[in-house]
Amino acid sequence: MDSPTATGSGHGAGHYVRIWAVLLGALVVSLVLGAITNSPWAIAIIFAVATAKAALVLAHFMHVKLEPRWIRLIGAGAVAVVGVFFIGLVPDIVYKFGFVPGGIQSAQANPANTVAKLPPDAGRGATVYATFCLACHQADGRGKNGTLAADFVSDASRLAKPDSELLASIANGRQANGLSMPPWKDALTAQQRADALAYIRTQFGRKP
Amino acid sequence: MSSSAAATDLHAPERAGDYTSTGLPTGRVAIWWFLASEIAIFGGAVACYLLYRLHHPEWAEQAAHTVNAAGAFNTVVLLTSSLSAVLAHHAAEQGDGKTAARWINWTVLGGLVFLGVKAWEYAHEIGAGLVPAKSLFWSFYFLLTGLHALHVIGGMTALYVVGRGAARGQHLGRVELAAIYWHFVDVVWIFLFPLLYIAS
Numbered sequence: 001m002d003s004p005t006a007t008g009s010g011h012g013a014g015h016y017v018r019i020w021a022v023l024l025g026a027l028v029v030s031l032v033l034g035a036i037t038n039s040p041w042a043i044a045i046i047f048a049v050a051t052a053k054a055a056l057v058l059a060h061f062m063h064v065k066l067e068p069r070w071i072r073l074i075g076a077g078a079v080a081v082v083g084v085f086f087i088g089l090v091p092d093i094v095y096k097f098g099f100v101p102g103g104i105q106s107a108q109a110n111p112a113n114t115v116a117k118l119p120p121d122a123g124r125g126a127t128v129y130a131t132f133c134l135a136c137h138q139a140d141g142r143g144k145n146g147t148l149a150a151d152f153v154s155d156a157s158r159l160a161k162p163d164s165e166l167l168a169s170i171a172n173g174r175q176a177n178g179l180s181m182p183p184w185k186d187a188l189t190a191q192q193r194a195d196a197l198a199y200i201r202t203q204f205g206r207k208p
Numbered sequence: 209m210s211s212s213a214a215a216t217d218l219h220a221p222e223r224a225g226d227y228t229s230t231g232l233p234t235g236r237v238a239i240w241w242f243l244a245s246e247i248a249i250f251g252g253a254v255a256c257y258l259l260y261r262l263h264h265p266e267w268a269e270q271a272a273h274t275v276n277a278a279g280a281f282n283t284v285v286l287l288t289s290s291l292s293a294v295l296a297h298h299a300a301e302q303g304d305g306k307t308a309a310r311w312i313n314w315t316v317l318g319g320l321v322f323l324g325v326k327a328w329e330y331a332h333e334i335g336a337g338l339v340p341a342k343s344l345f346w347s348f349y350f351l352l353t354g355l356h357a358l359h360v361i362g363g364m365t366a367l368y369v370v371g372r373g374a375a376r377g378q379h380l381g382r383v384e385l386a387a388i389y390w391h392f393v394d395v396v397w398i399f400l401f402p403l404l405y406i407a408s
């Protein structure tokens with residue numbers, strides 16, 4: 001070893017080929033699992049396998065285990081920063097807008113994304129409205145006197161329709177009177193759409 | 209004499225500034241610091257994707273449109289190119305620059321194949337209207353895979369330059385550094401593949 005930068009890993013070429021074979025085997029395990037099921041435990045295993053593969057590459061191809069501890073701490077520090085970033089934002093992003101408890105699992109039980117799990121809430125709906133509806137319907141719900149979007153306030157017939165009809169319009173979009181509302185079923189969850197309607201009724205509807 | 213000493217310095221910068229006070233080669237300390245910054249870049253982007261993905265379970269429907277077979281094939285290509293990169297490092301360790309250069313060429317070829325498949329996927333997806341503006345999922349998909357593809361291009365360039373030197377028996381210590389970077393690009397893909405393809 002006369003090269004000044006050699007790590008002196010001491011492995012033969014055969015060792016690297018064996019690691020490569022294990023990595024390919026792990027890939028096959030992930031692919032088979034992903035093909036037969038998308039249950040939460042399968043997804044957990046797939047990501048555990050990915051982590052194991054990354055660890056194999058780090059240990060045997062990048063020779064991290066031969067580096068001094070402080071080198072590993074540099075990398076671990078960067079990973080920790082990302083972890084703090086992720087955990088810190090979970091309440092803001094994952095649970096914003098009335099996140100449906102159960103996550104991936106409940107999405108499977110509800111593949112069409114048509115059913116809200118919680119009672120509609122105008123408070124959560126206010127955020128949805130401000131983010132997705134306000135640009136056209138405006139803060140006063142008048143949609144620039146109906147020129148930009150439906151006017152909820154002056155035109156009483158708008159909110160006189162039943163929830164089912166209005167939710168369908170929000171989900172699938174609507175073309176009428178030269179106006180075009182985009183469908184929201186892909187951009188918003190059923191929960192968010194129900195919450196938005198609750199807010200619209202509370203804010204702009206005729207009080208009974 | 210002093211002028212010849214200066215000339216020697218110019219021709220042997222690897223000897224003079226090669227080691228930090230820690231006893232490690234400067235280049236290796238630098239590559240690990242560099243990778244730490246890369247962890248922050250990819251980690252940050254992946255963390256954002258995960259947060260939104262957890263908030264939108266229905267994205268699974270959109271992730272089903274990514275071509276699993278192409279992603280799996282590319283995973284095999286990258287894992288194999290990592291093998292040739294570590295074999296290049298192994299050859300360089302033993303002072304065999306020519307063999308190292310040959311393995312590096314295989315790794316660069318792997319990068320080219322990877323990019324070719326990725327380009328086909330992009331064409332296929334964009335042709336089907338699955339563009340970044342289609343939805344947040346596709347924005348993340350093109351951001352993450354595009355950023356990764358740029359790193360593949362960067363890694364190939366570095367490997368090509370290092371490989372040319374290695375073929376002449378020069379700077380064999382750099383083979384390890386370029387290989388470490390390439391393995392990192394491989395590790396990123398190991399996570400991107402299940403995140404964007406399998407978990408659907």
